[in-house]
Amino acid sequence: SAVISQKPSRDICQRGTSLTIQCQVDSQVTMMFWYRQQPGQSLTLIATANQGSEATYESGFVIDKFPISRPNLTFSTLTVSNMSPEDSSIYLCSVSRAGSYNEQFFGPGTRLTVL
Amino acid sequence: ELKVEQNPLFLSMQEGKNYTIYCNYSTTSDRLYWYRQDPGKSLESLFVLLSNGAVKQEGRLMASLDTKARLSTLHITAAVHDLSATYFCAVNSGGYQKVTFGIGTKLQVIP
Numbered sequence: 001s002a003v004i005s006q007k008p009s010r011d012i013c014q015r016g017t018s019l020t021i022q023c024q025v026d027s028q029v030t031m032m033f034w035y036r037q038q039p040g041q042s043l044t045l046i047a048t049a050n051q052g053s054e055a056t057y058e059s060g061f062v063i064d065k066f067p068i069s070r071p072n073l074t075f076s077t078l079t080v081s082n083m084s085p086e087d088s089s090i091y092l093c094s095v096s097r098a099g100s101y102n103e104q105f106f107g108p109g110t111r112l113t114v115l
Numbered sequence: 116e117l118k119v120e121q122n123p124l125f126l127s128m129q130e131g132k133n134y135t136i137y138c139n140y141s142t143t144s145d146r147l148y149w150y151r152q153d154p155g156k157s158l159e160s161l162f163v164l165l166s167n168g169a170v171k172q173e174g175r176l177m178a179s180l181d182t183k184a185r186l187s188t189l190h191i192t193a194a195v196h197d198l199s200a201t202y203f204c205a206v207n208s209g210g211y212q213k214v215t216f217g218i219g220t221k222l223q224v225i226p
Contacts, residue, residue, distance in 0.1 A: 042203065042218045092157060101146060102146055103160055103163050104214065
């Protein structure tokens, strides 16, 4: 497994502002992912954070709205830009390692409320 | 596009009873995962199923995989209140390491 931390754990933001969420892992990992989970719903993959290159976004998510950085093998950030109330959600990062059967381990999540 | 369906979506059961949660998926995959999520918490990995006929057990939970039927089951034996949570299955989408999650089954075990 892995020890994963996210900051902030929760935030309340105003419409039109941006928030950057950090994900830190206690050891090097191969893959890092960002998900969104709306209350009572399943997880939707936003993007795969690639170390040293641009993130790979899923259909319906774009870099201008959700810019992602991954400067090294233990850290990634997700920015939610120009927020609207529809962005209110829980944002989760997850990680997996090569040779671990692609098993993903999840961070504690960031609960975002946009007013 | 890979689709993952779970049923039931909600399950209320009494302590001591047995029940099964089903996870169907639409395209060939060789890896299936079960996760547990407690209210207000993140996801905890329960099982990784890697091949046809795979069966794994942990306590009162047993998971199995039938890749030919594209079906996995999570069986609960003699449920206890502590098992109350939402259970998700997730299926590897091939090629990449990403997975697709089912919608989840909310389990409530009543004392």
